Amino acid sequence: MSDQIMTMPHAAPRRGAPPAWRKPVLMGAPIVLLLTVFLVFPVGQLLALSVYNGQGFSLAPYQQLFSSSLYVTVLWITLKISLATTLVAVAGAYPIAYLISVTKGPAKSRLIFWVLLAFWTSFLVRAFAWVIILGRNGVINGTLMSLGIIDRPIDLLYGFGSVLVGMVHAMLPLAVMTMLAVMENIDRTLPRAASTLGARPGTAFWTVYFPLSLPGVAAAAIMVFVTAIGFFIVPALLGGRRETMITQLIIDQIQQTLNWGLAGAISVLLLTVVLAVFVLYDRVFGFATLTGETAGAAHNRDTAMRRLGGRVLGLLGAASDALIGLFPRRRPRGTGEMPSAGLRTLVWTMLVLISLPAFLMVPLSFGEAGLAWPPTGFSLQWYEQLFQSPLWMQALTRSLVVAFGTGLLSMAIGVPAAFLMVRTRMRGKGAMLAFILSPVIVPRMIIAVGMFYLFAQMGLVGTILGLVIGHTVVAVPYVVMTMTAVLRNYDTRLDLAAQSLGARPLAALRHVTFPILGAGMLSSFLFAFATSFDELTISLFSSGGLSATLPKQFWDEVTLQVSPVIAAVSTGLLVFVAVLIYAADRLRRRSLAS
Amino acid sequence: MSSSSLTVQGLAKRYGDFVALAPTDLVVADGEFLTLLGPSGSGKTTLLSLLAGLVPPDEGVVRIGAQDVTYAPPYERDIGVVFQNYALFPHMTIAENIAFPLKMRKIPEAEAKKRAQEALEMVHLPHIAGRYPRELSGGQQQRVALARCMVYKPSIILMDEPLGALDKKLREHMQLEIKHLHRELGTTVVYVTHDQEEAMTMSDRICLMNSGRIEQLGTPADLYFRPRTLFVADFLGESNLLPASLGPRLGDEAEIRLGSAGIPGRALANGQDLPPGSPVRVMVRPQNLNIARPSGDETAVMGRVSDVMVTGSLTKIYMQPLDAALPPLVAAFATRNEAEAIRIDDVMALSWDSRDAVVIADSGPAAMPATTAKAA
Numbered sequence: 001m002s003d004q005i006m007t008m009p010h011a012a013p014r015r016g017a018p019p020a021w022r023k024p025v026l027m028g029a030p031i032v033l034l035l036t037v038f039l040v041f042p043v044g045q046l047l048a049l050s051v052y053n054g055q056g057f058s059l060a061p062y063q064q065l066f067s068s069s070l071y072v073t074v075l076w077i078t079l080k081i082s083l084a085t086t087l088v089a090v091a092g093a094y095p096i097a098y099l100i101s102v103t104k105g106p107a108k109s110r111l112i113f114w115v116l117l118a119f120w121t122s123f124l125v126r127a128f129a130w131v132i133i134l135g136r137n138g139v140i141n142g143t144l145m146s147l148g149i150i151d152r153p154i155d156l157l158y159g160f161g162s163v164l165v166g167m168v169h170a171m172l173p174l175a176v177m178t179m180l181a182v183m184e185n186i187d188r189t190l191p192r193a194a195s196t197l198g199a200r201p202g203t204a205f206w207t208v209y210f211p212l213s214l215p216g217v218a219a220a221a222i223m224v225f226v227t228a229i230g231f232f233i234v235p236a237l238l239g240g241r242r243e244t245m246i247t248q249l250i251i252d253q254i255q256q257t258l259n260w261g262l263a264g265a266i267s268v269l270l271l272t273v274v275l276a277v278f279v280l281y282d283r284v285f286g287f288a289t290l291t292g293e294t295a296g297a298a299h300n301r302d303t304a305m306r307r308l309g310g311r312v313l314g315l316l317g318a319a320s321d322a323l324i325g326l327f328p329r330r331r332p333r334g335t336g337e338m339p340s341a342g343l344r345t346l347v348w349t350m351l352v353l354i355s356l357p358a359f360l361m362v363p364l365s366f367g368e369a370g371l372a373w374p375p376t377g378f379s380l381q382w383y384e385q386l387f388q389s390p391l392w393m394q395a396l397t398r399s400l401v402v403a404f405g406t407g408l409l410s411m412a413i414g415v416p417a418a419f420l421m422v423r424t425r426m427r428g429k430g431a432m433l434a435f436i437l438s439p440v441i442v443p444r445m446i447i448a449v450g451m452f453y454l455f456a457q458m459g460l461v462g463t464i465l466g467l468v469i470g471h472t473v474v475a476v477p478y479v480v481m482t483m484t485a486v487l488r489n490y491d492t493r494l495d496l497a498a499q500s501l502g503a504r505p506l507a508a509l510r511h512v513t514f515p516i517l518g519a520g521m522l523s524s525f526l527f528a529f530a531t532s533f534d535e536l537t538i539s540l541f542s543s544g545g546l547s548a549t550l551p552k553q554f555w556d557e558v559t560l561q562v563s564p565v566i567a568a569v570s571t572g573l574l575v576f577v578a579v580l581i582y583a584a585d586r587l588r589r590r591s592l593a594s
Numbered sequence: 595m596s597s598s599s600l601t602v603q604g605l606a607k608r609y610g611d612f613v614a615l616a617p618t619d620l621v622v623a624d625g626e627f628l629t630l631l632g633p634s635g636s637g638k639t640t641l642l643s644l645l646a647g648l649v650p651p652d653e654g655v656v657r658i659g660a661q662d663v664t665y666a667p668p669y670e671r672d673i674g675v676v677f678q679n680y681a682l683f684p685h686m687t688i689a690e691n692i693a694f695p696l697k698m699r700k701i702p703e704a705e706a707k708k709r710a711q712e713a714l715e716m717v718h719l720p721h722i723a724g725r726y727p728r729e730l731s732g733g734q735q736q737r738v739a740l741a742r743c744m745v746y747k748p749s750i751i752l753m754d755e756p757l758g759a760l761d762k763k764l765r766e767h768m769q770l771e772i773k774h775l776h777r778e779l780g781t782t783v784v785y786v787t788h789d790q791e792e793a794m795t796m797s798d799r800i801c802l803m804n805s806g807r808i809e810q811l812g813t814p815a816d817l818y819f820r821p822r823t824l825f826v827a828d829f830l831g832e833s834n835l836l837p838a839s840l841g842p843r844l845g846d847e848a849e850i851r852l853g854s855a856g857i858p859g860r861a862l863a864n865g866q867d868l869p870p871g872s873p874v875r876v877m878v879r880p881q882n883l884n885i886a887r888p889s890g891d892e893t894a895v896m897g898r899v900s901d902v903m904v905t906g907s908l909t910k911i912y913m914q915p916l917d918a919a920l921p922p923l924v925a926a927f928a929t930r931n932e933a934e935a936i937r938i939d940d941v942m943a944l945s946w947d948s949r950d951a952v953v954i955a956d957s958g959p960a961a962m963p964a965t966t967a968k969a970a
Binding site: 187189190192193194195196197198199200201203204208211212314 | 646647648667668669671673674675677679681683684685694695697698699742743746
């Protein structure tokens with residue numbers, strides 16, 4: 001007995017190699033454990049609650065669900081809004097992503113900065129900005145009245161139009177970033193080759209570039225659709241009764257009636273729709289396109305669909321060339337491959353429109369008159385109120401602590417998982433990837449409600465730890481995705497070189513791998529940090545009544561009593577995000593330069 | 595061969611302060627195979643891009659046949675381009691790829707299909723029409739790119755390092771095949787490469803470029819045996835470049851005096867009209883050096899053998915001349931079985947026929963480190 005204890009632990013690693021399964025299991029275990037305990041279990045529990053009420057099985061919630069037309073109508077509205085948002089956001093994002101992918105140098109960085117700024121500016125700030133713009137005393141009404149075009153304010157808020165505007169604005173940056181990942185990988189010599197083979201610009205675009213960019217369009221569409229279907233901030237702030245979305249019903253069931261059974265049944269409904277969409281997507285494009293990999297060999301050889309598609313694109317090309325032909329041709333001068341001035345004007349106009357709403361908060365926050373447009377006078381009173389408010393200050397501290405904790409925990413769990421996905425060959429990699437991405441696929445609201453139920457059982461509601469765990473579940477897929485992209489570009493022979501020079505695996509990791517991957521790791525960390533910092537859905541329930549995070553505090557203020565302090569908070573958030581993006585970009589460039 | 599298919603006059607391109615191509619003149623004859631050769635950054639790819647219309651020039655004129663195409667877009671130029679990475683459309687089958695230019699020219703589908711198949715047969719790949727580019731090997735993709743370019747019989751084919759990504763054996767095979775297709779079709783080809791052997795093998799003429807300008811334009815033999823500048827002598831093959839001072843002209847030859855001792859000799863004047871007494875270099879190729887039995891027509895240099903290397907078919911002998919002002923010489927002989935054994939430290943003389951030596955204007959010692967390093 002004592003002999004065994006003496007020899008076993010020391011002898012094992014020295015003699016023979018450790019079993020081959022050990023390393024991958026150690027790398028994969030944390031993320032599997034996290035997602036099983038805090039995603040699969042709570043969501044499963046919530047879904048189970050829809051048929052099991054603690055005493056026995058009952059289909060009562062489903063009877064309630066289908067007995068009135070309310071829920072089906074709301075589901076239909078939700079689908080309609082999500083679909084419209086997807087169409088408009090993807091169509092709007094395409095020219096922006098295209099311009100970014102063909103631009104080089106500092107101009108490209110500038111474009112990306114503005115998209116990122118919009119991307120990371122809190123959903124709340126952006127949605128609230130539209131309240132200010134479209135409201136009765138808002139920017140548009142104020143401007144039109146002062147110009148004498150109208151003499152009474154018109155109702156712009158609380159309709160399908162305002163919800164669509166808010167939703168598109170919220171989703172557009174996401175669509176751009178998703179599409180860009182695919183467009184950056186399209187070989188730029190291909191459109192040129194088409195041109196040398198006789199294709200006019202319109203034809204070259206529609207028959208060569210556009211088909212190659214389709215996986216990006218599809219990826220953007222599904223990301224936007226799934227995010228939109230689980231979104232509640234915009235419809236709650238900008239919509240009327242007829243624009244209620246299904247997630248708002250779930251909130252009502254939990255916050256007002258604590259009807260877990262019905263909440264579970266609605267979740268089942270929502271999840272079924274989302275999964276159906278994803279299965280369809282996987283059939284057509286494959287999940288791999290979501291991580292920026294090129295589509296596999298899933299093309300059909302020579303189907304009628306494909307030929308029809310080719311015809312349509314050919315006609316589109318001919319039509320655009322005819323259109324281009326109407327304009328007199330300028331002698332091409334300058335640096336050659338510059339995208340046309342028309343496209344650049346269009347994209348910059350869109351970027352200004354995307355950024356403008358959040359920036360309107362800046363003058364309002366320094367005004368004296370509150371949130372009415374136009375702002376008058378200059379005062380720092382809203383900032384004073386903000387800094388003297390213990391509620392806001394505690395929320396800020398709590399958000400920073402939670403975001404930092406989320407960043408660290410997501411990295412600790414996500415980085416090994418990314419290594420596992422890139423470095424090892426294993427069966428079931430596709431399934432593993434789908435599992436890791438599941439927090440993105442499952443509507444956030446369902447995760448949040450399920451987690452709330454679980455946290456209540458575990459006594460984690462209202463704790464920092466609970467929030468960190470909850471946010472890590474939704475942040476970790478982004479860490480794995482960014483790190484996977486970073487690792488794919490990393491030459492693993494450098495590790496072997498380090499090891500051949502005498503570095504043990506850990507030393508090689510510390511002295512070679514991490515220093516080279518530093519910038520990528522930092523941006524993964526920031527991704528997780530920002531995801532948590534802006535997270536509202538999970539915090540809405542799990543922060544408890546008293547320990548609000550910054551977005552939760554913002555939400556409470558906006559929904560209960562609208563005060564100009566919100567403009568000051570928005571301005572602060574905007575500056576914070578801008579500094580963060582700028583710093584991250586500088587760091588990235590410095591690491592490239594060295 | 596007399597009519598010109600491509601004319602370039604004063605063509606130039608700058609990117610900010612960087613001169614990618616200084617004003618350049620070039621005439622390519624109908625059916626000619628012309629190679630743009632040079633190190634990276636020498637302007638050869640810029641020139642090709644200007645010819646293809648992928649980049650607009652800052653000044654100058656490009657004519658294809660009689661037509662001014664200086665600012666015409668690529669799709670109006672009647673050219674074909676074979677790109678370095680082949681640029682096959684990944685979402686189209688091989689047949690669709692090859693039929694693409696025909697479709698752009700509004701050729702009926704049936705006819706296009708037939709011609710695409712013929713083009714595939716020409717590059718010996720008749721059975722792959724239904725496949726996608728990613729299902730082919732690098733060599734096969736290369737052939738498809740050629741077929742796509744030849745199928746519509748453009749008057750000029752431009753090739754940008756088309757064999758750069760292939761391994762040595764396949765590359766040599768494709769060189770022959772491209773040469774063969776060129777002869778068969780009689781198309782004008784402008785070919786970019788940085789591989790001097792490839793340029794020597796394939797070209798009717800070579801246009802050697804350096805820092806944005808044409809260094810020398812001529813047949814491979816012109817450039818190899820009669821380089822006009824030190825850069826050309828050094829870029830193409832191995833050479834011995836000996837400092838000398840120029841003496842009087844004697845017909846097409848000139849007298850020279852080598853090194854500090856002024857060893858007398860003669861070399862082809864190579865069209866240089868420098869005044870006597872000018873410092874020059876004399877270039878002799880390693881295989882033109884002989885172990886000396888000096889006679890009247892030969893120039894000889896005495897030295898000590900520093901290295902003997904058998905490189906396969908050739909044996910190379912490195913010799914440090916006794917005159918310290920002369921750089922080490924390298925001579926190459928056909929390898930023989932133990933005959934005329936030469937050992938390190940032997941003192942010997944190397945000589946050459948004056949018809950094998952040429953005078954090159956000395957552009958200063960700065961241009962020379964490469965040769966010295968090679969010989970040492």
